[in-house]
Amino acid sequence: MTTSAAVAARVEHEPREAAPFVKWVGGKGRLLSQLRPLLPPGVEQMRHVEPFVGGGALFFSRVPRRALLTDINPTLISTYTAIRDDVKSVIGGLRRLANQHSKERYYEVRARYNQERRIGTSKRAAMFIYLNKTCFNGLHRVNRKGEFNVPAGSYKSPRILNEAALQSASKALQGADLRCTSFDALLESAKPGDFIYFDPPYAPVSVTANFTSYAQDGFSQDDQTRLRDVYRALDRRGCKLMLSNSDVPFIRDLYGKFKVDTVAAPRAINCDATKRGKVREVVVRNYV
Numbered sequence: 001m002t003t004s005a006a007v008a009a010r011v012e013h014e015p016r017e018a019a020p021f022v023k024w025v026g027g028k029g030r031l032l033s034q035l036r037p038l039l040p041p042g043v044e045q046m047r048h049v050e051p052f053v054g055g056g057a058l059f060f061s062r063v064p065r066r067a068l069l070t071d072i073n074p075t076l077i078s079t080y081t082a083i084r085d086d087v088k089s090v091i092g093g094l095r096r097l098a099n100q101h102s103k104e105r106y107y108e109v110r111a112r113y114n115q116e117r118r119i120g121t122s123k124r125a126a127m128f129i130y131l132n133k134t135c136f137n138g139l140h141r142v143n144r145k146g147e148f149n150v151p152a153g154s155y156k157s158p159r160i161l162n163e164a165a166l167q168s169a170s171k172a173l174q175g176a177d178l179r180c181t182s183f184d185a186l187l188e189s190a191k192p193g194d195f196i197y198f199d200p201p202y203a204p205v206s207v208t209a210n211f212t213s214y215a216q217d218g219f220s221q222d223d224q225t226r227l228r229d230v231y232r233a234l235d236r237r238g239c240k241l242m243l244s245n246s247d248v249p250f251i252r253d254l255y256g257k258f259k260v261d262t263v264a265a266p267r268a269i270n271c272d273a274t275k276r277g278k279v280r281e282v283v284v285r286n287y288v
């Protein structure tokens with residue numbers, strides 16, 4: 001079989017069965033057709049590990065039998081857990097919220113979500129999904145006190161409840177181990193032969209005067225360097241590694257000894273829609 005035929009066969013055996021249940025900044029949905037051909041040969045037999053899972057676009061497009069999904073966002077991970085373990089209650093809660101939706105109701109739910117700490121996991125998951133589907137641009141932003149503070153979006157009729165999509169997501173998650181941890185925890189949990197996809201907050205594209213202290217989404221240049229050190233350690237351990245980031249000299253320097261490909265991401269980089277274009281991103285692999 002030629003290499004491209006082998007890639008096509010690999011992709012065909014993995015039909016797209018599920019999709020992210022939240023909108024997530026940096027979600028990889030629109031890049032899947034470029035990322036999937038870069039998966040390692042034999043990936044179907046490997047455990048799928050994503051330490052920056054976010055909306056989980058790659059995971060849901062593959063639906064691997066075994067997975068470890070982690071993220072530093074605690075409510076995101078508890079929402080994944082509720083969908084895996086009690087999707088019926090999440091759907092029920094979301095249906096009630098969807099039926100009552102209005103701008104005023106959004107702010108009431110947001111206040112309750114921030115103030116009441118003893119809400120059950122499934123109810124809280126329903127609130128998290130409701131706020132994600134109805135807030136401005138699907139952003140997730142919290143203030144210093146950890147309170148979600150994104151304003152309401154101005155959608156006419158947002159699709160708040162997609163029952164079939166939640167059921168598919170729940171099915172896809174049955175073999176997944178879910179943990180709220182920072183990426184360094186992989187040094188404890190990754191095993192030789194794991195496939196690991198890293199999709200961290202990206203290094204900034206425009207270099208500002210104080211670049212060294214600049215942290216995009218709280219992820220600083222030091223964090224990018226620590227991540228590269230983790231990548232190197234897991235390479236030595238025998239894991240198959242794929243990482244996305246911006247195509248900037250700083251990132252190319254960090255991963256210089258690995259295989260670097262570029263993909264073109266359709267991205268809104270300008271408020272003026274006529275000036276939106278494609279942004280180049282790198283995909284760093286430790287295999288061919």
Ligand SMILES: C[S@@+](CC[C@H](N)C(=O)[O-])C[C@H]1O[C@@H](n2cnc3c(N)ncnc32)[C@H](O)[C@@H]1O
Nearest residue numbers: 024026027028052054055056057072182183199
């Ligand atoms: C670019 S998004 C991932 C998008 C995801 N691939 C998707 O398709 O939706 C980056 C994620 O990294 C998480 N994150 C930020 N800092 C982290 C850290 N130190 N360790 C683990 N996750 C972190 C954020 O909560 C966010 O969900």
